[in-house]
Amino acid sequence: MPKVKDIIEIIESKAPLRYMLEFDCAGLNVGDMKDEVKGILLAQNVTYSTIEECLQVGANLLITHHPCVFGEEPDEYMQRLVAKAKEYGVNLYSCHTNLDCCDGGLNDFVAKKLGMQNVSVIDGCARQGDIKPVWLRDLAEQVGKALADDCVKYVGDGEKIIKKVALCTGAGARDEELVLIAKDNGVDCIIGGESKLSIALMAKDLGVGVIDVGHFTSEIACVEIFKDWLKDYAYMTKVSKTDIDPYKPIK
Numbered sequence: 001m002p003k004v005k006d007i008i009e010i011i012e013s014k015a016p017l018r019y020m021l022e023f024d025c026a027g028l029n030v031g032d033m034k035d036e037v038k039g040i041l042l043a044q045n046v047t048y049s050t051i052e053e054c055l056q057v058g059a060n061l062l063i064t065h066h067p068c069v070f071g072e073e074p075d076e077y078m079q080r081l082v083a084k085a086k087e088y089g090v091n092l093y094s095c096h097t098n099l100d101c102c103d104g105g106l107n108d109f110v111a112k113k114l115g116m117q118n119v120s121v122i123d124g125c126a127r128q129g130d131i132k133p134v135w136l137r138d139l140a141e142q143v144g145k146a147l148a149d150d151c152v153k154y155v156g157d158g159e160k161i162i163k164k165v166a167l168c169t170g171a172g173a174r175d176e177e178l179v180l181i182a183k184d185n186g187v188d189c190i191i192g193g194e195s196k197l198s199i200a201l202m203a204k205d206l207g208v209g210v211i212d213v214g215h216f217t218s219e220i221a222c223v224e225i226f227k228d229w230l231k232d233y234a235y236m237t238k239v240s241k242t243d244i245d246p247y248k249p250i251k
Helices: 004-014 048-057 076-088 097-101 106-113 136-146 176-184 197-206 215-219 222-229 231-236
Strands: 027-030 040-043 061-064 091-094 117-121 127-135 153-155 161-168 189-193 209-213 237-239
Touching: 004 061, 004 091, 004 222, 027 076, 040 048, 040 222, 048 061, 048 076, 076 091, 097 106, 106 117, 106 127, 106 161, 106 222, 127 136, 136 153, 136 161, 136 189, 136 209, 153 197, 161 176, 176 189, 176 197, 189 215, 197 209, 209 215, 222 231, 222 237, 231 237
Parallel strands: 040 061, 040 237, 061 091, 161 189, 189 209
Antiparallel strands: 027 091, 117 127, 127 161, 153 209
16 A cells, blocks of 8 residues: 555655745645555545545545645644544645646646636746637636636626736635736736735726636636546545535525
8 A cells, every 4th residue: 555655745746845835834734654545535625524524435645735724823623623634543635835836736727727828827826828809707707617616706897808817726816916917917807716805996996807716616626636646546536525615606
């Protein structure tokens, strides 16, 4: 059987921890590199449900995009998740901003899914690229369909023609610097999640469109990437069925 370190080496050969942003806590958050891996579960998030699911499917390694710990003093919920994982003997490994930033990682994967061409890196993790000219409101609808997201919103003139976009999955639409970079680089629209009102107002004033997508829906493709990278261990790898979008549309 492979050990935890063997699985991690495969992932970090694709998404090295040196790409991790300063605030991040990616890596082996709970567990032992020397543990033998009996089964692997892939998910975006560490939750009570995904830890319980590990027990149900016989997995002792949970690989997620989001870490379950942040900062020097994890909050009570995070502490309980850690305690539950230790109780069940589940190793917790996260591949977070290093997956966002690496070549062939999450932003590149989603950029391809959205049909972006001539893709290049801007502002660390973010990507910019060209798309077939389309109205902003129609692009928002296309993005929603591509990401299976029923809660997409947009900022700006719906009939503005969009030819060049910037993409930053997760909380990318709340990045003030990205809006300024977009403006300076002729980017017509930013695609990302968790935009703040102040950022939306600034983008509108600067003439930069924003398509606000769900954090979950923009990053759930992480499991597809992990699954591909770990194809040699497909026989012991499962994708979580309990890690689902917590947000529901009212329509």
